[in-house]
Amino acid sequence: MSDRTDRNDTGGIPAEAPRESYGVGPAYPSSHTQFTSDAPGRYAAAPAADTGSPDAPADAASGSTPTEEPYYAPSAEVTVTxxxxDVGMIFLGASLTAGYGDPKGLGWVGRVVARTQHPDLDLTAYNLGVRGNxxxxxxxxxxxxxHPRWKGRTERRLVLNVGTNDVISGMTMARSxxxxxxxxxxxxxxxxxVFVVGLTPTLDDELxxxxxxxxxxxxxVCSRRGIxxxxxxxxLATHDQWMADLAASPDRSHPGQAGYGLIAWLVLHNGWNDWLSLS
Known part of the structure; x- marks a missing residue:
């Protein structure tokens, strides 16, 4: 597969040696082994949901001590008619969700929505990305x-992409x-x-x-909940085009057209249709 994104604007992640995935449950169908790594132990699958949780150190931002993560016991299911x-889909996050820096103004959200068209799907999508969140x-x-944007919709969907600003602001891992x-x-x-899109690498090794x-x-957190x-x-950490896109951007922090296309490709090829129950 080519390492270019200008052909279809969704990019392509080149095949690599098989690697174990994070404990991400359904996000990694077996047909996408290019998203796994040989690294031992560190990337082993997360355990099944239990009542335990990581220790919670004091929150540097608030000075408070977070309580333990709640035991997850769902009381409702998504209704698919x-x-x-009639689906209301909301994308929630920060600047990456908002698509900041994309000269086409689409970001990864716009590209994903454009490719989520189906005769059985009456989709209303909202981008609620706020820079700095x-x-x-x-x-x-x-x-x-x-909730006001879901009013009247029979099926409610939420896509989350947040966390880089937690690191930048000094928020503790436990609080995040x-x-x-x-x-x-x-x-x-x-x-x-709910569907969660993970964090992306920067040009700063320490960060x-x-x-x-x-x-x-x-x-x-997602694996424990089957999300x-x-x-x-x-x-993307070893993807030349992603790094080149960051280096060429005005703030060297947000990607341009090619980088957002790569994120969209990852989303669309890692459980998206299964999550939406689309065949």
Missing amino acids: DGVR TSGDVVARWGAEC RLNLANVLDEATNAGIG NRKIEALAEAQAD TYVDCYRP
């Missing part, structure tokens, strides 16, 4: 902003995990289908080490 489905900001605003867990649990208990650790933590998590970090 027969015939044409942390997972704490998302916790604070998701309910008030999302808990924020994500709280949104996932509140949404799924309300019968909202990348922290982002990779948080990406693994997010994958674990699809798409690993964007490792496929």
Whole structure:
């Protein structure tokens, strides 16, 4: 597969030696072995859901100590009706979700929505990406902003992509995990289908080490709940076109057209149609 994205604007991730995935459950169908790694132990699958949770150190941002991650016991399921489905889909996150820096103004969200067209799907999509948002900001605003947009829709879907600003702001791993867990649990208990898009690498090696650790933590939080998590970090960390796109961008932090196409490709090829129950 070519390492270019200008042909179809969704990019392509070149095949690599087989690698074990994060503990991401359904996000990695066996036909996509290029998304796995030989690294031992560190990338082993996460354990099944249990009542335990990682230790929760003091939150550097708030000075408080997060409580343990809640035990997940869903009380509702996503309702998928027969015939044409009236779906309200909300994309929630920060600048990467908003598509900042894309000269086409599409970002990965616009590209994914453009390719999520189906005769049985009456899709209404909303992009609620806000530059600078942390997972704490998302916790604070998701309910008030999302529920009015779902009003009248028979099927509610939520796509989350947040966390890089947690690392930049100095938020602890425990607090970031808990924020994500709280949104996932509140949404799924309300019968909202949730899909999580993982963090992407930067040009800063030190920042990348922290982002990779948080990406693994997010994958674990999702795996414990059976929620699809798409690993964007490792496929892009060694991807020449992704790194070149970052280096060429004005702020050297957000990708351009090619980079957003790569994220869209990863989303569309890692459980998207299964999550939407599309054949």
